[in-house]
Amino acid sequence: MFKKILVANRGEIAVRIMASCHEMGIQTVAVYSEADRYARHVREATSAYLIGPAPATHSYLCIEKIIDVAKQSGAQAIHPGYGFLSENAAFVEACEDAGVAFIGPPACAMRLMGSKIAAKRLAQSVAVPTVPGYRGDSQDDATLLDEAQRIGFPLLIKASAGGGGKGMREVDAAVDFLEQLAGAKREALAAFGDETVFLERLIQRPRHVEVQILADTYGNTIYLGERECSIQRRHQKIVEESPSVMLTSALRAEMGSAAVRLAQAAGYVNAGTMEFLLDADKQYYFLEMNTRLQVEHPVTELVTGLDLVRHQFLIAGGEPLGLTQEQIQQRGHAIEVRIYAEDAERDFLPSTGKITGMVKPEGPGIRVDSGIESADEITQFYDPLIAKLIVSAEDRPSAVARLQRALEHYAIFGVTTNIPLLHAIAVHPAFQEGLTHTGFLDEHHLTDKHTVQSAKLPAGVLMAAAVQAVNNETSMYNANSTGVQAKPTNPWKALGPWRMLDEARIISYRYGQQEYKVALKPIVPATWSIQLDEGVPERITITCDIDNLVLLTRDTEQVRVYVQQYTDETQVIMRGQLYRLAHRQPPSVETSASGTIAVSAQKMLTAPMAGTIVKVQVHDGDTVQAQQVLVILSAMKMEHAITAPYDGTVQHVYYQEGAVVRGGDTLVEMEY
Numbered sequence: 068m069f070k071k072i073l074v075a076n077r078g079e080i081a082v083r084i085m086a087s088c089h090e091m092g093i094q095t096v097a098v099y100s101e102a103d104r105y106a107r108h109v110r111e112a113t114s115a116y117l118i119g120p121a122p123a124t125h126s127y128l129c130i131e132k133i134i135d136v137a138k139q140s141g142a143q144a145i146h147p148g149y150g151f152l153s154e155n156a157a158f159v160e161a162c163e164d165a166g167v168a169f170i171g172p173p174a175c176a177m178r179l180m181g182s183k184i185a186a187k188r189l190a191q192s193v194a195v196p197t198v199p200g201y202r203g204d205s206q207d208d209a210t211l212l213d214e215a216q217r218i219g220f221p222l223l224i225k226a227s228a229g230g231g232g233k234g235m236r237e238v239d240a241a242v243d244f245l246e247q248l249a250g251a252k253r254e255a256l257a258a259f260g261d262e263t264v265f266l267e268r269l270i271q272r273p274r275h276v277e278v279q280i281l282a283d284t285y286g287n288t289i290y291l292g293e294r295e296c297s298i299q300r301r302h303q304k305i306v307e308e309s310p311s312v313m314l315t316s317a318l319r320a321e322m323g324s325a326a327v328r329l330a331q332a333a334g335y336v337n338a339g340t341m342e343f344l345l346d347a348d349k350q351y352y353f354l355e356m357n358t359r360l361q362v363e364h365p366v367t368e369l370v371t372g373l374d375l376v377r378h379q380f381l382i383a384g385g386e387p388l389g390l391t392q393e394q395i396q397q398r399g400h401a402i403e404v405r406i407y408a409e410d411a412e413r414d415f416l417p418s419t420g421k422i423t424g425m426v427k428p429e430g431p432g433i434r435v436d437s438g439i440e441s442a443d444e445i446t447q448f449y450d451p452l453i454a455k456l457i458v459s460a461e462d463r464p465s466a467v468a469r470l471q472r473a474l475e476h477y478a479i480f481g482v483t484t485n486i487p488l489l490h491a492i493a494v495h496p497a498f499q500e501g502l503t504h505t506g507f508l509d510e511h512h513l514t515d516k517h518t519v520q521s522a523k524l525p526a527g528v529l530m531a532a533a534v535q536a537v538n539n540e541t542s543m544y545n546a547n548s549t550g551v552q553a554k555p556t557n558p559w560k561a562l563g564p565w566r567m568l569d570e571a572r573i574i575s576y577r578y579g580q581q582e583y584k585v586a587l588k589p590i591v592p593a594t595w596s597i598q599l600d601e602g603v604p605e606r607i608t609i610t611c612d613i614d615n616l617v618l619l620t621r622d623t624e625q626v627r628v629y630v631q632q633y634t635d636e637t638q639v640i641m642r643g644q645l646y647r648l649a650h651r652q653p654p655s656v657e658t659s660a661s662g663t664i665a666v667s668a669q670k671m672l673t674a675p676m677a678g679t680i681v682k683v684q685v686h687d688g689d690t691v692q693a694q695q696v697l698v699i700l701s702a703m704k705m706e707h708a709i710t711a712p713y714d715g716t717v718q719h720v721y722y723q724e725g726a727v728v729r730g731g732d733t734l735v736e737m738e739y
Contacts, residue, residue, distance in 0.1 A: 069093055069143045069168070074108070075133050076148030079454060080362075081108035084146050087376040096140045098133055100126035102258055102446050107438050108523050123450045127151045130161050137167045144168035146376075153359040154181055154230075168381040169409050172358050176335045184265050186333075190353040193332045195325045198344065198352040200267035211266065214677030215244050217490060220267050224248055226255035227263040230357070232302025232490065234258060237269060244593070246460075246630055250706070257701055270352070272504040275299065275346040276311050277302065277357075278326035279367045281378055282336050283388045287590030290323035291367050291375075291619045297503040298492060300415050300514070305485065306492060307363035308402040309370045311331045312463065312501035313345060316736045322351055329353070330415040337382050338364075338375055362455070365436060369401035397462035400466040401459040404489045406437075406477070410490040410515050412641060417451040418554040420444065423481035424631050428473040430442045432459045443479060445482050447676030447702065449633070453479065467499055476641040478615060478629035480600060483645075488513060495702075524578050526728050528646045531587040531617040531628040532637045538634060556708040571598070576637070576648040581730050583648075605680060670718075672735040680726045689717045697735050700728070715739050 072088055073096040085095045085108065097112030102121035109115045116136040119126035128151055145162055145169070147153035159174040181188045184202040191197055200222070201214035215222055216237070224247060226234025234255030235531070252262040259494045259735040275674035276298045282288040296304040314322070326341035333356075334633070340361050342354040364375050373390075382388070408418045425441040437454030445451055458473055460466040473552055474490040480515075491513050492498050508514050571586040586598040590606065598604040608620040619626045629640040637648045684698035685691060691711045698709040698720070718736040723727060 068386075069141065069380065071096060071113075071142045071144075072170070072380070073098065073133070073137045073140060073142035073145045074112070074146050074148065075127070075165075076151055077108055077127065077449065078107060078452065079436045080148040080150075080360075080438070082438045083110045083436050084148060084376055084651050085382070087301070089491060091377065091380065093380070094382075096142045098136055099129070100448070102448055103446075106443065107440055110298075116140065121446065123151065123448060130155075130158050130312045133158075134161050134165045134167070137162075138165060141363075142521060143168065144170055144380075145185065146170040146379070147288050147359065149362055154357075160650070162399040163470060168383050170379050171337050171574050172339060176333045176676075177358045179338075180333050180335065180358050181228065183225065183229070183355050184263070184633055186356055187353065189332055190329055195353045196351060198270060199265045200352075201413050202265045203451055204621070206263060208248065208321040209414060211248060211264070212241070212244055212652040214266055215497050216631055218266055221269040222263050222268045223269050224251040226251065226259060226261070227265055227269060228259040228261040229255055230355070232299075234262075234264065235302050236434065249534065254701070254706055257679075257681075267612055269272050269348050272342050272506060274313055275304070275310070275342065275354075275502055276314070276322070276351070277340050277342040277361070278323055279361070279375075280297070280326050280330050280335075280339050280341065281382070281388060281390070282330055282334055282339070283382050283383065285387045286331075287388045288314070288327045288330050289388065289390060289392045289395060290326050290650065291371050291373065291395055293319060293322065294361075294363055294366055295503065296363060297505050298498075298507045300411070300663050304309070304363065305407070306402065306407045306503075306619050307366055307404075308400065308466075309366040310397050310400065310461075311345075313349065317352075318349060325351075325353070328553060329356070338379050363403050363454075364738060365434060365457045366403045366459075367457065369396060369434070369457065370397045370399055372398070395711075398459045399459055400463040401454055402466050402470050403457040404493075405452060405473070405485075406454040406456060406472065406479070406489070407485045408445040408453055408482040409485055410483045414483075415514075415710070417447070417702075418445065418483040419451075419676060420482045420737075422453075422479060424478065425480070425613055426616065427454075428456070429694075430469075430473070432553070433471050433473050434458070448677075453482075453484065463501070464499070467493060471643075476627065477643070478640045480615065480629075480631040480638055486640075487644050524583070524646065525582075525641060526599055527619050527626050527628055528639045528641050529576065529583055529585050529599055530607060530619060531630050531641075532632075532639050533587055533597070534595060535611060535617055536632060536637065537587070537628040538611050571596070575651040577651070578648055651722055670737055671733045672697065672712070672730045672737065674700055674702075674730055674732045675707065675735055676700075676702045676730040677708070678728060680724055680728060681706065682721050683720060683722070684716050685720060685725050687717060687719050691715060691717060691737075698722075698736075709734055711737065713737075713739065 071094040074084050074665040088095045094113040097109050097115040098118045098208045099109045100121050118132040152158040155172040155321050156178040159169045160277050187197045221239045224236040234251050236251040238244050240245045242523045256262040276295050280289040292308045293311050294307050296307045298306040338360050340357040343351045344354055345351045349630045400659040409415045421444045422441050427435050460471040461470050466730045471493045571588045576583045584600050587595050594608045596604045597607050609616040613630050615629045617628045617630050631638050639646045678700045681701045685697045695711045700707045713735045
């Protein structure tokens, strides 16, 4: 067995791989970019090497630098994790040339299955069903349009070298085909260096079901059950579970056998995943193979009791599988959700910034895989995945209930996360009944804009915010616009003379378009009289914790709330939902003169992150409508639309197509 392994990745997957290494007594080598100098995966490693600046093309994607570190450190093997170089056949060959074992499949199998077109042709040759479509060599627009019309609409344009939804477009009518084709090719070229696409019939309301396989170098291949990954955003999974409620024992065995048959035909070795679409009639179609460890591998680990990373090490070390198909049994149910720094109400735009506070859920059957901790920064250079929350229980209803509770006890401050969306999924009746498919979010309108702000503001949110404000009154600091408060102080030492006069302190907040007033005064230590607006004062016991936790007790009922104050707002997390309470601001000259509250319009539209301008759809002087797309920015290998925030006129467009911009650069100036 290997004595030292280099992990050619970062974040939670690097930490996860190192955990298995340490359990097996294997030393670990971390590589890191300048942006990750203080990252958790660096601290977890036995040794660590700087490999370049922040952009992945100069660090985590630089094959020569990683091979050099393997030689310098004496690493005998390299585990690529997922993403970056994990499915790069040239990297596998570079490892072989350097005499370093690659923990994954051979280059020939990776190259074969990495081409979606070639993989589907192979699947057809071994009687594994595939979705009808066009997988020919011709890539000219006219041929593709003719084939699209033959297949019929709606259909999907998909990148041959793609994955994770990159280079994928859904087309509903022939009139839209060429525009969508151009966008798919552009995104595929940016993400994979290959603009080759193929076409497939769109299966309506499919389930996404994948089968995990393990294969050794002695010809032994087994499958470890399935994972259902139907709930997705932007064609990328956010909820994964095992087993699937849709599969019978017979169908599971049939799909598992198909996965094994296809893996053996490809000469595949190590861990891999066969992905299938499953229609309403339980007909399955081969989609693609992921020639690496999957993000969602923990759910398989929890229902089978196997450490997949450990088995990857053993296989790469030349050992035969110590398991037979008959030994594999699924017990209980496991669900994973991906915690991203992104705004679900803004088309899942990644949210960058420093994590100013984090509270992770704990308890039986709760696992959190994370490479990000409090005080770490989410940058524009990498995927915005913060953590994976995985729960397990004896059955699906119990696992769903555990997921709900875990999300309600998860709090992250400093960046916008998708936790509220994940909680909305977990409590939705259709999810609880297992009625999932790839269009789940759209069907149930779970990402509609302003759904959160239109919800009624719970009284506990205002109470917790106001008490925390008083507790922290003497320890505020204004480092910058995102400065947070220091450790809470004793309110009985901080409240000042108003407490002695028995007068209520009044604090105002704005949530959405409404103003709220909170009047509060202490009665005895930790007990307050709190009045909301013109309501009846209530006697509330409130305990504040240094980890942002505020515990509200009304009679015998207790509610956990997480609070963090910033210069201009207080963020409150309650039952998995984030509420942003704006602080009352001093009136401006204009407001004082007019006697009204001025609503400032956003005039300068800026780049949310560093990227390349791939499309400019307006010119100076154009009249535009709210939500009209003005500019398309390519960043994090995905395209992001910059839209008009209101009806108005474009004053100036600052960049042309092809320009590289930094995060925060002004792209378009507008006015009413």
